[in-house]
Amino acid sequence: MPGIHRRTLLQLAAGAAAAPALAAPAAAASWPDQPVRFICPFAAGGPTDVAARLVAEAMSGVLPQRVIVENRTGSGVVVGTEVVAKAANDGHTLLYSTIAHAVLRPLFSSLSFDPVKDFQPVALVGTIPMLLMVNNAVPAKDLRELIAMFRDKPGQYNYGSSGAGGAVHLATELFLRQAGRLKVNHIPYRGSAPAMPDLLNGNLTMFVNVASDGIASVQRGATRALAVSGAQRLPQLPDVPTFAEAGLPGYEAYTWHMLLAPAGIPAETLARLNAAVNQVMRTPALQQRFSDMSIQPRADSTPASATEWLQGEIAKWEPVVREAGITAN
Structure with a gap:
């Protein structure tokens, strides 16, 4: 794991393990019954990948199964995003993505998935x-x-x-x-x-x-x-x-990290996922590691607020892409 020290991972796991155990609604009691995958559509060793691995390692300390990161790159973020769009909506395959998700529609004339309809935001992890x-x-x-x-x-x-x-x-x-x-x-x-x-x-x-x-x-x-x-x-x-x-009031711009699930994920599983993310994001070790990377960590995001954030970013950036005539490489 490039850029992640073993000591940091041990601190994250210890902090997460010390937090209160997640309550499991009866309908979601069997989740997760296999390792949870974070599909990261960015290259291994890059800043998004490093952050995804920090979150995954910390969540491995609060869930009964390991959380692993799988890098699936290609066509910008399209290849990795498509993997999650077509995955089972059982909470075992998730997308760890960025602002790139908000501009897929105007950048690519043809997609095999809908970046909005085929995904359920789980939590906004941090802003940069x-x-x-x-x-x-x-x-x-x-x-x-x-x-x-x-x-x-x-x-x-x-x-x-x-x-x-x-x-x-x-x-x-x-x-x-x-x-x-x-x-x-x-x-x-x-x-x-x-x-x-x-x-x-x-x-x-x-x-x-x-x-x-x-x-x-x-x-x-x-x-x-x-x-x-x-x-x-x-x-x-x-x-x-x-x-x-x-001197330029009204201007704000961030890149950001968000965890998304395939659309249709059971409500109980979504709630447990969101609780796990917020639980580990409250640990001092993970907050410090994110701050060291100039990521402003979030520990209060709900699926509803993450959805609202994504919708706002889409509304903000799609017109910029179209007016500037930006196309994918």
């Missing part, structure tokens, strides 16, 4: 804000000056993303639209890491990066952060204002 970063040669000292710079010279600056249709791309396009439909050239990369050298050397003017991937470069002075996309400032960068504080 983003940082608007610029290279140190950019003369703009704050967000207002950057917007003015883009407005004065449309089409003469570049921004990078970690891939077309990803969270970074979406968040940047939303910013450009809310700031007055600014025209800045998009340069997609295969992940955040390849984009960073071009931000440092000036080939990119701006990069709205996931906070967990951008904090270190700001802390060491290699780049400057002008705003954070969440509702609150980041504790690691207390001097960086939110977009609202920096």
Whole structure:
């Protein structure tokens, strides 16, 4: 398990085991009667995979069966998502996904499943804000000056993303639209890491990066952060204002982690799953590990609130994808 220390896993299991045992409604008493699979449609060792494994390991301490993570990648997140859409709805096969789930319909013209009708959200696990970063040669000292710079010279600056249709791309396009439909050239990369050298050397003017991937470069002075996309400032960068504080009220953007089940999962099993997720998300060890990854952990999500969140994200991001003409690679 890349990036996960054995000590951390032992702490998670111990914390989860110390929590009160889950009450099992009679109709769900036999669940789980086999290992529970988290299908992660992202590559092993990446931040989503690491978070999924932390949650799975902690849940293994509160359920009578192990929870394992299976990476199923391909066509963005389509391959892994399809596995869960077509799985038995008995609570043994679940999807651990992100904001990518909210934009499947506009990105892919043909899907063998419906991202909404074929899934039942179990719980929102955590949210991750983003940082608007610029290279140190950019003369703009704050967000207002950057917007003015883009407005004065449309089409003469570049921004990078970690891939077309990803969270970074979406968040940047939303910013450009809310700031007055600014025209800045998009340069997609295969992940955040390849984009960073071009931000440092000036080939990119701006990069709205996931906070967990951008904090270190700001802390060491290699780049400057002008705003954070969440509702609150980041504790690691207390001097960086939110977009609202920096002059763009109403702008918020996150990537996020959510656990989803196939539609039609029995209500009792859904309730037990949700309780297990919230139970482990309340353990200090898991909360600390998530915070270390700049993921804001959630321990209060219900299936209803997770469904409401997903519906809101779909309503927010689908128009951005369509208006920007974003298509899947």
